Amino acid sequence: MDLSLILQGIAVFVLLLCSAYFSSSETAMMKLNPYRLKHMVLEGHRGARKANRLLRKTDRLLSVILIGNNLVNICAAVITANICKQLFGFLGNAVADAISVISLTIVVLIFAEIAPKTIAARRPETIAFPSTYLLDPLQRLLAPVVSFVNYLARMIVDLFVKKVKPEPSSLSLDELRTVVQRDSDIDLKRQAMLLGILDLGKATVNNIMIPYQKVKGVDVAKSKEAIVRDIVKAQHTRLPVYHEELNGVIGVFHMKRSGELFEAGEFDQKQFENELEPPTFVPSGTPLSTQLINFQQNKQRIAHVVDEYGTILGIVTLEDILEEVVGEFTTDINATVTDVYPQNDGTFVINGRALLREINISLNWDLPITGPRTMNGLILECLEAIPDGPTCVKIETEEAQFIMETILVRENVIRSVRVMHKTVDREMSEDEEQTKDSEQETKA
Numbered sequence: 001m002d003l004s005l006i007l008q009g010i011a012v013f014v015l016l017l018c019s020a021y022f023s024s025s026e027t028a029m030m031k032l033n034p035y036r037l038k039h040m041v042l043e044g045h046r047g048a049r050k051a052n053r054l055l056r057k058t059d060r061l062l063s064v065i066l067i068g069n070n071l072v073n074i075c076a077a078v079i080t081a082n083i084c085k086q087l088f089g090f091l092g093n094a095v096a097d098a099i100s101v102i103s104l105t106i107v108v109l110i111f112a113e114i115a116p117k118t119i120a121a122r123r124p125e126t127i128a129f130p131s132t133y134l135l136d137p138l139q140r141l142l143a144p145v146v147s148f149v150n151y152l153a154r155m156i157v158d159l160f161v162k163k164v165k166p167e168p169s170s171l172s173l174d175e176l177r178t179v180v181q182r183d184s185d186i187d188l189k190r191q192a193m194l195l196g197i198l199d200l201g202k203a204t205v206n207n208i209m210i211p212y213q214k215v216k217g218v219d220v221a222k223s224k225e226a227i228v229r230d231i232v233k234a235q236h237t238r239l240p241v242y243h244e245e246l247n248g249v250i251g252v253f254h255m256k257r258s259g260e261l262f263e264a265g266e267f268d269q270k271q272f273e274n275e276l277e278p279p280t281f282v283p284s285g286t287p288l289s290t291q292l293i294n295f296q297q298n299k300q301r302i303a304h305v306v307d308e309y310g311t312i313l314g315i316v317t318l319e320d321i322l323e324e325v326v327g328e329f330t331t332d333i334n335a336t337v338t339d340v341y342p343q344n345d346g347t348f349v350i351n352g353r354a355l356l357r358e359i360n361i362s363l364n365w366d367l368p369i370t371g372p373r374t375m376n377g378l379i380l381e382c383l384e385a386i387p388d389g390p391t392c393v394k395i396e397t398e399e400a401q402f403i404m405e406t407i408l409v410r411e412n413v414i415r416s417v418r419v420m421h422k423t424v425d426r427e428m429s430e431d432e433e434q435t436k437d438s439e440q441e442t443k444a
Helices: 003-031 034-042 046-055 058-091 093-122 124-141 143-160 173-182 188-201 224-232 255-261 269-274 288-298 318-326 356-363 375-383 426-443
Strands: 238-243 245-254 281-283 302-306 312-317 340-342 348-351 392-396 400-410 413-423
Touching: 003 046, 003 058, 003 093, 003 124, 034 046, 046 058, 046 124, 058 093, 058 124, 058 143, 093 124, 124 143, 173 188, 188 288, 188 318, 224 255, 224 269, 238 302, 245 255, 245 269, 245 302, 245 312, 288 302, 288 318, 312 318, 340 356, 356 375, 375 392, 375 400, 375 413
Parallel strands: 281 302
Antiparallel strands: 238 245, 302 312, 340 348, 348 413, 392 400, 400 413
């Protein structure tokens, strides 16, 4: 075999290796996780620092890679065409050129494009960081050429495309939520905590407040004995103090002062009222993130939730907000499931006064919580009437279908409900609808 053919073959092989390098480095650099890259830069990783510097000017980096890749591919094509003419020239130049084009296309596609880019996509850091040691000097060497090419490219683009603002590179809250929920290696408990923090801005105090009917406080209109009994039996460190009803709130009593209050051996109601902290009121639509900051700035732990008319709807505490992040503080398992009773047939019997948000958390459901807060309120909103007896309601959400049957209705309130939960595969449903439509068109 002619020595020149061997040398040309070696040259084509080297050029294909260079093409594979440029292809893999392009994919690897674009595939790098920007947040992980920033973390590695802060840790002092040399390859990460070089990659970060190159990615600051992505247009120049891509220009260098494309110039290099096109240059080596064109050189490989010229040399391959010459080799084919020497080997298959007796068949005619057209046949030799066809063999050259077909063979080089297959080789470049497999060994210089698909395979390198697939490997780079799977192991971006392994490919990207070493490649920066060659891309960095190449970018400096080809800086004049790159600047000229980019200038011409921008002129052409501006002729046909209107200037648009670049898309923001930072993640939105919804995008960050998706990253934490689906693309994270964090354990489930910490993942739930992070998701809870991200959801603080969506939920309001109205979603988590203790309703008016469930608030346990001290009524100063009662006798001294009753007041003392309420204080002694209290299970919370802070108690709302009111006159006859919660809307007549006069302050908040901290249990740490109960020792001083009973030190004399006799309850002094006037002293008790002097020990009260002034009540705090917040609108029902206040986001949890805002209320958490308010608690922190004002050094408070409890607030009264009011509607647009100033009527007290319930109370919200710092612990309630923190539980949205870290989960329930209580160690009593029954405390979180007393409103939900699983049945042997797979259904659930649920108390009508159960909060929808708590049901969603405990059963991992997606019942709507933007309107009514309780199961009773949700069903009444759907029926637009108070049921006289057993009534069925079907509620569909993005993820599931709920069939609800009222079991007990008393004093205009739905006391208990049987709920059947069915998960819905929306993609399958859409496919079935398309199939039905196509069948109808065929029949027509």
